[in-house]
Amino acid sequence: MKYPLSPDVKPEFCTTGSFMRLPAERENAKVGLVGMPFDTAASFRVGARFAPQAIRQASMTLFPYHPVHDVYPFDDTNAIDIGDVPVIPHNIHRSYELMEEAVGTLMDRGIVPIGIGGDHSITLASLRAAAKRYGPVAMIHFDSHTDTWDTYYGEKYWHGSPFIRAYEEGLVDPKKVFQIGIRGTLNHPGDVQESKDLGYHVVTAGELEHQGFSVILEQMKTAIGDTPCFLTFDIDFVDPSCAPGTGTLEVGGFSSRETLKMIRSLTEFNYVGFDLVEVLPSYDPTQITSLLAATIIHDFASLVAVKTKRESLDTMIE
Numbered sequence: 001m002k003y004p005l006s007p008d009v010k011p012e013f014c015t016t017g018s019f020m021r022l023p024a025e026r027e028n029a030k031v032g033l034v035g036m037p038f039d040t041a042a043s044f045r046v047g048a049r050f051a052p053q054a055i056r057q058a059s060m061t062l063f064p065y066h067p068v069h070d071v072y073p074f075d076d077t078n079a080i081d082i083g084d085v086p087v088i089p090h091n092i093h094r095s096y097e098l099m100e101e102a103v104g105t106l107m108d109r110g111i112v113p114i115g116i117g118g119d120h121s122i123t124l125a126s127l128r129a130a131a132k133r134y135g136p137v138a139m140i141h142f143d144s145h146t147d148t149w150d151t152y153y154g155e156k157y158w159h160g161s162p163f164i165r166a167y168e169e170g171l172v173d174p175k176k177v178f179q180i181g182i183r184g185t186l187n188h189p190g191d192v193q194e195s196k197d198l199g200y201h202v203v204t205a206g207e208l209e210h211q212g213f214s215v216i217l218e219q220m221k222t223a224i225g226d227t228p229c230f231l232t233f234d235i236d237f238v239d240p241s242c243a244p245g246t247g248t249l250e251v252g253g254f255s256s257r258e259t260l261k262m263i264r265s266l267t268e269f270n271y272v273g274f275d276l277v278e279v280l281p282s283y284d285p286t287q288i289t290s291l292l293a294a295t296i297i298h299d300f301a302s303l304v305a306v307k308t309k310r311e312s313l314d315t316m317i318e
Helices: 048-061 092-108 120-134 162-168 191-197 205-211 213-224 256-264 288-317
Strands: 031-036 080-084 112-117 137-142 172-182 201-204 228-234 270-277
Touching: 031 048, 031 092, 031 288, 048 112, 048 288, 092 112, 092 120, 092 270, 112 120, 112 288, 120 137, 120 162, 120 228, 120 270, 137 162, 137 213, 137 256, 162 172, 172 191, 172 205, 172 213, 191 201, 201 205, 201 213, 205 213, 256 288, 270 288
Parallel strands: 031 080, 031 112, 112 270, 137 172, 137 228, 172 201, 228 270
Antiparallel strands: none
16 A cells, blocks of 8 residues: 555544654655654743644645645655654653664664654754764754754753754754744844854844845855755744744744745755754644644655655666
């Protein structure tokens, strides 16, 4: 039986508990979904530990074909869903080890992982796994916050610090890191500058609106090139009117339509991993946040499918 199962094979409400009812194992898998239900590093609202199951449930309303890219993202990549990492809620470092192991195992098999968070602290584990295999990676980071704050109540590991820790550990190439959509009130005038001081490219929401994403995209292509690239997406990049179910709301964001248009233009990068974070189902009573998250994950898989299709055509031409 082919996957993902469409509604004419089995009704949407008959779920297996996986994303679009994907199997846990298939031959020649190129995409692997993995839940990372860790939210103990959140600074305000908690509940992102329940996001993987909510996003998987929302995925049941999606269809297998992507009309913009002309691909079947989960079938063309033989995608799998390996379930959730058994994180330890009160132990971030042990949870990091478990998440890094799960992501690394997928990478070792030539599978591009798509992590389903969880708060944004989880990305550090995936970057550790990626850097072990590819060296310092490029990173495209959609967010309303830079997440390069050093400490919170004296603690260095929380959802506001993964990208200063990634810099310190040499997991990313700073010249090839783009933080896109930064906005909102700040603790002090230097908040954004501190991220720039690391060497990161910071594109505020105002700058993005003024320049247009096509300009930023060309800058990213030039800077990143074919470097192995990790894409991390915090749902609070999107305006709360379109994604209310998140932990640290920032008004003045982008619509779901604008967001999908940006993501769908990112077809020319060498992706080695993705994640989507900070969905809080308890603040998402109509499930629009989870549905948007599931759609973005569908788009992530489509980006891999586009590359797979392109490589297959190149092989045929040769």
